Amino acid sequence: MGFDTAYEAIAQESGDQRWAFGTGFADPLAGVDTSVPDGVAGADLAAYCLMIGDDALIMSHRLQEWLARAPELEEETALANIALDLLGQARLLLARAGHADGSGRDEDDYALRRSEPEFRNVTLAEVTDADFGGLIARLLVFSTWRLALLDRLRSARDPVLAAVAAKGVKEVTYHRDYAAQWLLRLAGGTEYSRGRMVAGLAAVAPLTAELFTCTDTERRLIAGQVAAEPASLRAEFDAVITNVLDLAGLAWPDSPALPEAAGRGGAHTEAMGDLLAELQSVARACPGATW
């Protein structure tokens, strides 16, 4: 016999001897056709990719700000994983924008050299969190909405967008589950934790209406079957949020929408200025540098 034990005979290892257990990588965009589909304006597709790419980029940045402040070491790694997932989606979407509008700008150009009015993320992504309860409320709302959106985009006519959405669905499912588990734990904990969770939901509720508004770019792309109708996501969003809040014994706060929340048009809050200063300062100080 050529093997020491029966187990070795059955479980043949591949040539990946470097990794303890890992078995290599899969490129999510391998073999995907990158041409812009017919009947869709490249500029519109680029604008849409920037919208959902900026949501991921800015939300990722806010999550990264939690990296030395998380309540436990394991939560810190979890938040870092979520931030990296969103950053990966942002990179693919920003690169797609550069390719679709024909300018050839790369992801760094979009992330590090655009000015504040050129960012198209929703206000929900850019606000700061008062505490961990605020973060969980914002992460739950963001992830539930984003999962509904990416789920629709899996059948978009643009192959790259569909591939990014397929990859994103697996990631954001975990983000939503993570946030929901923590909401249940905080709401079912002490009076103090429940109060913080309620305050977190109250801070996030006025920013939710913007998630379901539709821009003209999106209307044209919906006609070309490349984008998802934002209002159609509302039903799934409400069902999931109501389900989680019922289990926690909480109610969705009854607060009016914030009229200043108009991030899709490039109007951002004061918090965005600080965020971009931190994100872009090194790149702007050393133009043309590589690292």
Next chain:
Amino acid sequence: MNADQARSDWPLFEVFLRSKRGLNHVHVGSLHAADARMALHHARDLYTRRNEGVSIWVVAAADITASSPDEKDPFFAPSGDKVYRHPTFYDIPDSVPHI
């Protein structure tokens, strides 16, 4: 509740992971969590970042009964010199095709 008290409320869990090409779960480390369900999520966040596995088992460290190093000699040394317990010790005659 200060940080030390809070941490003592989170028991230790041992994490076992089975890789895509493996048959058995292998011990990869340990972590703290409030309960078993949270331990599973923490194990996913800490120990599967590099595509290490497809199945996670978490066991509370308090549930594991382990042999102590003091008992090493009586437990394990006697099996070291008993060559007749290995199948290769026995010669199979050539005239016996299957056994």
